[in-house]
Amino acid sequence: MDSESTTSTGHVSRKTVLRAAVAAGVAAPIALMGVPALARTLTDGGTPLDLTPECDDGDDLTLPQMEGPYFKPNSPLRSAMVDGPGTRLTVSGYVFGRACRPVSGVLLDFWQADVNGAYDNAGYTFRGHQFTGTDGSFKLSTIVPGLYPGRTRHIHVKVQAPGRPILTTQLYFPNEPRNNTDTIFDPRLLMTVRDAGGAREAAFDFVIDVPQNPGPTPTATTTTAPPGGTWAAGRAYAAGARVTYGGVGYVCLQAHTSITGWEPPNVPALWRVG
Numbered sequence: 001m002d003s004e005s006t007t008s009t010g011h012v013s014r015k016t017v018l019r020a021a022v023a024a025g026v027a028a029p030i031a032l033m034g035v036p037a038l039a040r041t042l043t044d045g046g047t048p049l050d051l052t053p054e055c056d057d058g059d060d061l062t063l064p065q066m067e068g069p070y071f072k073p074n075s076p077l078r079s080a081m082v083d084g085p086g087t088r089l090t091v092s093g094y095v096f097g098r099a100c101r102p103v104s105g106v107l108l109d110f111w112q113a114d115v116n117g118a119y120d121n122a123g124y125t126f127r128g129h130q131f132t133g134t135d136g137s138f139k140l141s142t143i144v145p146g147l148y149p150g151r152t153r154h155i156h157v158k159v160q161a162p163g164r165p166i167l168t169t170q171l172y173f174p175n176e177p178r179n180n181t182d183t184i185f186d187p188r189l190l191m192t193v194r195d196a197g198g199a200r201e202a203a204f205d206f207v208i209d210v211p212q213n214p215g216p217t218p219t220a221t222t223t224t225a226p227p228g229g230t231w232a233a234g235r236a237y238a239a240g241a242r243v244t245y246g247g248v249g250y251v252c253l254q255a256h257t258s259i260t261g262w263e264p265p266n267v268p269a270l271w272r273v274g
């Protein structure tokens with residue numbers, strides 16, 4: 001796909017430049033800060049910390065982190081979840097597989113605290129899921145989450161490619177005082193964040209365990225005949241919908257349109273046995 005190869009090429013080019021800049025001990029060029037790029041940070045002394053995994057050899061997958069107590073399934077499908085006051089924030093980036101090719105159709109489910117550091121456990125405020133586009137990109141519009149006791153500032157996310165395991169992790173903000181005292185914080189999960197006229201623009205790229213050696217990016221548009229069940233690709237399932245697949249009954253946890261690779265046994269984020 002043209003858009004895919006263009007994006008991939010441009011992205012690798014940026015990363016190459018950034019890697020050279022870090023190796024030389026200088027900050028990333030300002031001109032590069034407006035585009036989705038790998039998260040990075042420098043200590044006060046200018047010593048580079050570990051970078052978010054560079055997608056060059058497929059070995060450096062984005063780190064998993066604990067889910068925490070506030071995940072809820074069945075978040076709304078939406079890329080904008082500006083549900084309350086706070087500093088506006090966009091988080092954009094790409095999801096790559098092991099061969100650094102973007103992966104389309106990846107489920108990204110975000111949840112975070114409001115400006116006061118509170119999670120909405122009754123409803124779906126500051127919760128939402130979306131899917132990467134054909135170029136593997138995503139963009140979330142939200143606010144900068146507030147702080148709550150014991151943690152530094154963070155955004156939770158679950159990432160799942162069709163038919164692949166769920167990556168549960170958290171994204172962090174540079175230059176937060178509490179980053180140094182939060183035992184869960186990991187600098188490899190820092191976003192790049194810049195000010196943008198009173199708002200913030202953040203970037204982060206995920207590298208997930210999707211085999212690509214080097215072949216076509218997984219696409220999932222064909223339909224298949226399920227093995228003796230009512231589940232089918234290309235259908236809109238609502239939360240609570242029931243299907244059978246391979247002789248087993250499943251309940252839909254999150255509304256979605258099914259695609260090949262998301263057969264119920266493969267996607268525990270979407271279906272549970274029941």
Ligand SMILES: [Fe+2]
Pocket residue numbers: 068070151154156
């Ligand atoms: Fe949290």
